[in-house]
Amino acid sequence: MRKLVLSNAIAVYIFPLFVSIAIYIDSRRQSETNCLQDKLFKWMLLINSILLVFSPITVAYDGLPGKISATIAITANIIVYCGTVVVVSLWGLYVNYQIYHSLRYVKKAILSISPFVFVEVVMTILSPYTGWFFYLDASNIYHRGNLFAIHAIINLGLLISAIIFLYHKRKNIRSRYFSALVFFAVPPLILSILQTLFYGLELIWGGITVSLLIIYHGYALD
Numbered sequence: 302m303r304k305l306v307l308s309n310a311i312a313v314y315i316f317p318l319f320v321s322i323a324i325y326i327d328s329r330r331q332s333e334t335n336c337l338q339d340k341l342f343k344w345m346l347l348i349n350s351i352l353l354v355f356s357p358i359t360v361a362y363d364g365l366p367g368k369i370s371a372t373i374a375i376t377a378n379i380i381v382y383c384g385t386v387v388v389v390s391l392w393g394l395y396v397n398y399q400i401y402h403s404l405r406y407v408k409k410a411i412l413s414i415s416p417f418v419f420v421e422v423v424m425t426i427l428s429p430y431t432g433w434f435f436y437l438d439a440s441n442i443y444h445r446g447n448l449f450a451i452h453a454i455i456n457l458g459l460l461i462s463a464i465i466f467l468y469h470k471r472k473n474i475r476s477r478y479f480s481a482l483v484f485f486a487v488p489p490l491i492l493s494i495l496q497t498l499f500y501g502l503e504l505i506w507g508g509i510t511v512s513l514l515i516i517y518h519g520y521a522l523d
Contacts, residue, residue, distance in 0.1 A: 317510035318353040321346055324517050337404060341395045342516065345388055349509050352384045364442045371441045375429045378443065382425040382434060382452065388509065389456050389489075390414050393463040396482060400470045414459065421455050424448070453493075460490055485512040 325346040328339070355377045362374040397410040428434040433448040464486045471479050488508035 314353050314357050318350060320514060321350045321353060321510045324513060325350065328517065337407065338395070338398055341391055341398065342513075345391045345395070346513055348384050348388050348391070349513060352381055352388070353510070355380045355384070359443065362441075364440060366441060371437055374437060374441060374443065378435055379425055379429075382428075383422050385456055386418050386421040386459070389459045389463075390418055392485065393459055393466075396463050396467050399478065399482060400467070400473045417455050417459060421452065424451065457490075457493055460486060460493070464490070481516055484515050488512050 325343060328343055328346065358377040359374060359381060362370050362377065365374070393414060394407055394410055398407050401407075424431075424433050428436065428446055432446045434446045434452045435449070436444055436446055438444060464483070467474075467479070467482055467486075474482070488511050492508040
């Protein structure tokens, strides 16, 4: 049963990983600019690729005995939790830049987002000791913590806020670019809600890869 779960997890992540890496390499090859738009997009791709590596590691080491296995599992979970809020935040900054095309407004957005990112990162790092977002039991089996809802609220809140902001400022963006940005948010939003409601469902990073592919072909390096 464990081998089946692990093989399924790898199958879910391996194709999105190759797609994410391919987009990253192609974006570096095609983009000759060093503008903030391209930097934000490439950072989203890079972190998404990293998370596509560490997410199956959390599954592979879930329940394996020994202190080393526990350390690896905890480290991988911390990276995935922290990486989630970073990717969501980067997308919010990316949307902000597409609307205003101004570094000044991006800096303002960073100031607004930073407290939520700080809370998420600190609570994640402390979770192995406090059990806030997650913990491993005596058998090294992963469980959601009693404050997991805060993790979900922060990430979904940042994502939904960016969608509302995007819709409110839609007149500042050309229609086909607006559609690409909206469709970026749809797969992660739906899959995040499903993953929050149904424990053990692992689809979110594949969904974000699809979203990045939409952005890449529809807008990012236009």
